[in-house]
Amino acid sequence: MKRLSTLVAACSLVMLASCAPQTETESAPSENADLTVAMIGDFKMQDTTDPITGQKATGFHAAKAEFERLHPGVTIEFIIMPWSNYVANTQAMIAGSQADVYQMPGVNDFAAQGLVEPLEPFIEEDDDFDLGVYNDNLVEGWKVFGPDDDTPQIYSLPVLGDGRFIQYDKLLFEQWGVEPLSDYPTVEEVIDKAKQMTGENPVTGEQNYGIYFPGTNDTALTLANLMEGFGGEWGTGQRWEDIELHFDSPEMKQALEAMVELADYMPKSFINGQGNERWLTPSNNIAIGINQGNGNLKTIYAQSLQDRFPIVQNFKNENGVGGMFSGSPLAIGKTSKNKDLAWEFIKFSASEYFQRFLWEEWGATPVIKQAAEWESIQEMELMEPVLEAMTNAVTPRYPWASSQPRYILQAKTEGALTGTMSVEQALEEAQQESVEWIEGR
Numbered sequence: 001m002k003r004l005s006t007l008v009a010a011c012s013l014v015m016l017a018s019c020a021p022q023t024e025t026e027s028a029p030s031e032n033a034d035l036t037v038a039m040i041g042d043f044k045m046q047d048t049t050d051p052i053t054g055q056k057a058t059g060f061h062a063a064k065a066e067f068e069r070l071h072p073g074v075t076i077e078f079i080i081m082p083w084s085n086y087v088a089n090t091q092a093m094i095a096g097s098q099a100d101v102y103q104m105p106g107v108n109d110f111a112a113q114g115l116v117e118p119l120e121p122f123i124e125e126d127d128d129f130d131l132g133v134y135n136d137n138l139v140e141g142w143k144v145f146g147p148d149d150d151t152p153q154i155y156s157l158p159v160l161g162d163g164r165f166i167q168y169d170k171l172l173f174e175q176w177g178v179e180p181l182s183d184y185p186t187v188e189e190v191i192d193k194a195k196q197m198t199g200e201n202p203v204t205g206e207q208n209y210g211i212y213f214p215g216t217n218d219t220a221l222t223l224a225n226l227m228e229g230f231g232g233e234w235g236t237g238q239r240w241e242d243i244e245l246h247f248d249s250p251e252m253k254q255a256l257e258a259m260v261e262l263a264d265y266m267p268k269s270f271i272n273g274q275g276n277e278r279w280l281t282p283s284n285n286i287a288i289g290i291n292q293g294n295g296n297l298k299t300i301y302a303q304s305l306q307d308r309f310p311i312v313q314n315f316k317n318e319n320g321v322g323g324m325f326s327g328s329p330l331a332i333g334k335t336s337k338n339k340d341l342a343w344e345f346i347k348f349s350a351s352e353y354f355q356r357f358l359w360e361e362w363g364a365t366p367v368i369k370q371a372a373e374w375e376s377i378q379e380m381e382l383m384e385p386v387l388e389a390m391t392n393a394v395t396p397r398y399p400w401a402s403s404q405p406r407y408i409l410q411a412k413t414e415g416a417l418t419g420t421m422s423v424e425q426a427l428e429e430a431q432q433e434s435v436e437w438i439e440g441r
Helices: 002-013 059-071 086-095 106-113 118-125 170-176 187-196 221-229 248-265 268-272 296-301 340-350 352-362 369-373 383-390 406-420 425-438
Strands: 035-039 076-079 102-104 157-162 165-168 288-291 310-315 326-332
Touching: 002 406, 035 059, 035 086, 035 340, 059 076, 059 352, 076 086, 076 369, 076 383, 086 102, 102 383, 106 326, 118 170, 157 340, 157 383, 165 170, 165 383, 187 248, 187 288, 221 248, 221 406, 248 425, 268 406, 296 383, 310 383, 340 352, 352 369, 406 425
Parallel strands: 035 076, 035 102
Antiparallel strands: 102 326, 157 326, 165 288, 165 310
16 A cells, blocks of 8 residues: 555646646756756656655656666756746757757647657667557557658657546435446436536535536537537548648537536536536535546545546547547657667657656556556556546547647637527637638648
8 A cells, every 4th residue: 555655646746637837947958968858747856745645756866867777878867847838948949959859749730840850760670669568549649740741650659648538426426316427428428417416415405516627728628529429520631731620510519519508517617617626525516527637546546535436438439439639758859969869768768667657656647558567557446447548539639739729619619608609600610710720820
């Protein structure tokens, strides 16, 4: 159980699926380094003590020492930048040749600009490296187009995993006399059960809400997953010149109408990202949470509530696929002066040592198949559906997920949810404005 408590602390130190704003970079590039790696998030170079549990997490100084041990005479430095403005920061760092390897969730845009190195030549020439080390779907999910590619290619390889899923409160279901959610629930099932559990709890007399999703930041992605549950697709194509959006499709209309109905079963302040303050606590008053991320594990295990809040898969199409592919890969900057050594670090990032370090010290979901055999994974039963969620998301990643069409769709979705525009108007405008943006790039 010592390892479990360590993992709980680690998960509370970093929530990799979220993009919490920060203001400072952990370290600056060193002129003496042979290799510089830019990471994003709450990682620290020095050991860190969790403010909630008091447990310690080993800093990235340990990963630095291990890589240098494996490569005698090499000096590696880590730059840890905040999530806020990471796209602009990464662009500036590449232009200034400030790093060699980059954590790059927005790799599609960087590859399209020719700013990152294709990795397939390294893979083909390296007899000691096998893509089979990664969990299913992950390599495919990060394939993107370079400026001269006819088909998606490998410009990055996964380092941090993430999966989106649905979570529910087993106790509230029992108090309301409602059957638990299916392992692969339909949209109709979730709507029906959310409706049943909205109102005065028959056991406690407290006000309960049937469902929750935040009305900010991820609403477009929640909408897209509901649309997939109705059998639709966001569109076709991966390169901007080939993309055809289906933001105004019949399935998207069904999905937005469903979201508008679900708004009746949520706290009114959901539209501002509020109202779920008691979610994943002993006093929880919300039955179902959709579009959940793996950062939730820290709250659950810290309070010994893992049996109360099961995880099931998010909405899937008839092929068992649904939800945005997420996480983070590593890429080699085009301006790197030591690309061969950069490739060695990417291989190192897929090692059991580094993946276990990220998971056990920092709570990052591992991306390698071997992780399923670790005791530290097996003793966290909720990790099994999380790992599954990583492998059945839509791949390749939505090409618009880090670009303006996402935020256009988000704004229109919020308009429909607040009643300032109809479902039809919201989707028609989202389609039109997104197409205009693509054509004007």
